[in-house]
Amino acid sequence: xxxxxxxxxxxxxxxxxxxxxxxxxxxxxxxxxxxxxxxxxxxxxxxxxxxxxxxxxxxxxxxxxxxxxxxxxxxxxxxxxxxxxxxxxxxxxxxxxxxxxxxxxxxxxxxxxxxxxxxx
Amino acid sequence: xxxxxxxxxxxxxxxxxxxxxxxxxxxxxxxxxxxxxxxxxxxxxxxxxxxxxxxxxxxxxxxxxxxxxxxxxxxxxxxxxxxxxxxxxxxxxxxxxxxxxxxxxxxxxxxxxxxxxxxxxxxxxxxxxxxxxxxxxxxxxxxxxxxxxxxxxxxxxxxxxxxxxxxxxxxxxxxxxxxxxxxxxxxxxxxxxxxxxxxxxxxxxxxxxxxxxxxxxxxxxxxxxxxxxxxxxxxxxxxxxxxxxxxxxxxxxxxxxxxxxxxxxxxxxxxxxxxxxxxxxxxxxxxxxxxxxxxxxxxxxxxxxxxxxxxxxxxxxxxxxxxxxxxxxxxxxxxxxxxxxxxxxxxxxxxxxxxxxxxxxxxxxxxxxxxxxxxxxxxxxxxxxxxxxxxxxxxxxxxxxxxxxxxxxxxxxxxxxxxxxxxxxxxxxxxxxxxxxxxxxxxxxxxxxxxxxxxxxxxxxxxxxxxxxxxxxxxxxxxxxxxxxxxxxxxxxxxxxxxxxxxxxxxxxxxxxxxxxxxxxxxxxxxxxxxxxxxxxxxxxxxxxxxxxxxxxxxxxxxxxxxxxxxxxxx
Numbered sequence: 001x002x003x004x005x006x007x008x009x010x011x012x013x014x015x016x017x018x019x020x021x022x023x024x025x026x027x028x029x030x031x032x033x034x035x036x037x038x039x040x041x042x043x044x045x046x047x048x049x050x051x052x053x054x055x056x057x058x059x060x061x062x063x064x065x066x067x068x069x070x071x072x073x074x075x076x077x078x079x080x081x082x083x084x085x086x087x088x089x090x091x092x093x094x095x096x097x098x099x100x101x102x103x104x105x106x107x108x109x110x111x112x113x114x115x116x117x118x119x120x
Numbered sequence: 121x122x123x124x125x126x127x128x129x130x131x132x133x134x135x136x137x138x139x140x141x142x143x144x145x146x147x148x149x150x151x152x153x154x155x156x157x158x159x160x161x162x163x164x165x166x167x168x169x170x171x172x173x174x175x176x177x178x179x180x181x182x183x184x185x186x187x188x189x190x191x192x193x194x195x196x197x198x199x200x201x202x203x204x205x206x207x208x209x210x211x212x213x214x215x216x217x218x219x220x221x222x223x224x225x226x227x228x229x230x231x232x233x234x235x236x237x238x239x240x241x242x243x244x245x246x247x248x249x250x251x252x253x254x255x256x257x258x259x260x261x262x263x264x265x266x267x268x269x270x271x272x273x274x275x276x277x278x279x280x281x282x283x284x285x286x287x288x289x290x291x292x293x294x295x296x297x298x299x300x301x302x303x304x305x306x307x308x309x310x311x312x313x314x315x316x317x318x319x320x321x322x323x324x325x326x327x328x329x330x331x332x333x334x335x336x337x338x339x340x341x342x343x344x345x346x347x348x349x350x351x352x353x354x355x356x357x358x359x360x361x362x363x364x365x366x367x368x369x370x371x372x373x374x375x376x377x378x379x380x381x382x383x384x385x386x387x388x389x390x391x392x393x394x395x396x397x398x399x400x401x402x403x404x405x406x407x408x409x410x411x412x413x414x415x416x417x418x419x420x421x422x423x424x425x426x427x428x429x430x431x432x433x434x435x436x437x438x439x440x441x442x443x444x445x446x447x448x449x450x451x452x453x454x455x456x457x458x459x460x461x462x463x464x465x466x467x468x469x470x471x472x473x474x475x476x477x478x479x480x481x482x483x484x485x486x487x488x489x490x491x492x493x494x495x496x497x498x499x500x501x502x503x504x505x506x507x508x509x510x511x512x513x514x515x516x517x518x519x520x521x522x523x524x525x526x527x528x529x530x531x532x533x534x535x536x537x538x539x540x541x542x543x544x545x546x547x548x549x550x551x552x553x554x555x556x557x558x559x560x561x562x563x564x565x566x567x568x569x570x571x572x573x574x575x576x577x578x579x580x581x582x583x584x585x586x587x588x589x590x591x592x593x594x595x596x597x598x599x600x601x602x603x604x605x606x607x608x609x610x611x612x613x614x615x616x617x618x619x620x621x622x623x624x625x626x627x628x629x630x631x632x633x634x635x636x637x638x639x640x641x642x643x644x645x646x647x648x649x650x651x652x653x654x655x656x657x658x659x660x661x662x663x664x665x666x667x668x669x670x671x672x673x674x675x676x677x678x679x680x681x682x683x684x685x686x687x688x689x690x691x
Contacts, residue, residue, distance in 0.1 A: 030290075031195070031198040031290060031293070032197075032198065034198070035194070035197050035201045038205075039201065060207070063205050063207040064198075064202055064205050064208075065202065065205050065207035065208050065233070066207055069236070
């Protein structure tokens, strides 16, 4: 799905990988972006957690209830960390997804019937 | 169950039982199946039931998403993802672990999720309006087409941006999920039986009676049963002939039967069809309001609405709301409540309507929500159950608050009756719950009107201490239950039934005290039990000072004329 980017900023601490990314999507992680994020997170076997704006409260990145509850908005600094098998790949993929605005800015996410420009 | 003997060759025969609801009905027998094991819904079974219902709901949503356009599929994907999330389900499982049934646990947990969304949003809106407007309105106005600076300029004045709408949409999604899983928990609708048939069985669950269309006729023949059971009360109110206590019934399915609910007999293979089954239409030839006392009607179902001419009564003295909802999914659906109350209020526009909160427990069960049973007659019943399971009470309170606010015609005409009240604290707790829900609706900008709360007088402890119930706006005496609790004789136990009936003297002494106390307190008091539907007893009650009665639709024709025949009392 996402091309692992060698330039993507990330840190390693033991078996744990962490990255930080700013949410630039218009509204933040509302319904559709949350689905995209948690579905991608669940495709990895490692544990994935997110924290918002420097909060020490790490939330399960595979839970849409937790992600929605965090009300992640535009401009939020989102930290993503993963631990376990394919952890590095996971944080890169999730970080890229956020950077790509959850693939939504290429899709006119409007209710007025504009053509769906989502990539296949 | 014994193998039915072939009895047709024996010619006409008759079984003798006990009359439970007058009238005659003729039709083919419908044999009730042996009662299936009730769906055990506690503990592990409730967990399994909920897990199964969630799986069903996910399957339904996936099927919907498969055929949906991209936009709709996005919404459905979100709902599917929610249902797949253990964090969504976990609070419901925790409630099941504390002993709640699957449906109530699920509805309560989902309400908490929804409340968290709405409440958090409210705080956010108040705290960070300035910080939010710009970015979130960008969503509504076309992401990527404008910069945030422009949005801030264009939309800075809008305090409710798209952000709040997005949250509201999530709450609606959760409400949708809540109902979908409740529907799955309720399973298929209960098996009905053919119209105009004679129901034959040991006993009949009230919900089955209520789900059936009796307008084509039909009757009930029970091997066991009781004249004071709720199903008998419903049958009398609807004018459905019913005979009980027939003993083991050797009747084959389809066999022609004649139920004589007046004589208490059932004829097998009647020689000639005695009378064609008549539709049970309540005669409307009842004198209009006015006279010696006020006369209202008790409603058990929305079909009663068509059977009562509002012009013939002073109002609705009792809506038995527990009979309006035939499954936990319905009882837990705020919109279903609102629809029912609106229908009733519209029909009786402007006349007083007393909505009784769900009186569940005892022989009024909703499997998956309330198991009921004889033990709960002295246990978790009526307001006790509602206060122990406030999620259900809050749903009903919100629906009543909304319905009461609906139209100017219903202004002040709606009041609420609390069932099975024992102590004043229960009234205070329910009043607080109504106030909280009214405040919550106000925060959401939804019109609400807080109706006065009165109490059913049916527990002797309350009947003897009416002066302590300052919080109650009015009293309504439920003579059926009061009699049962006074005599310590269960009304659905044939062995104890004579004791119940024989305690009339005690009941009338207590009624005298109730009338005197209510008058001294200056609070309205009415009688809504079956006693008021008996002309002789009603005359005695008028003698004691009661001037406000509410009776079943089928009793209006007998009681209505008494308003003018009886000398007007001074009360």
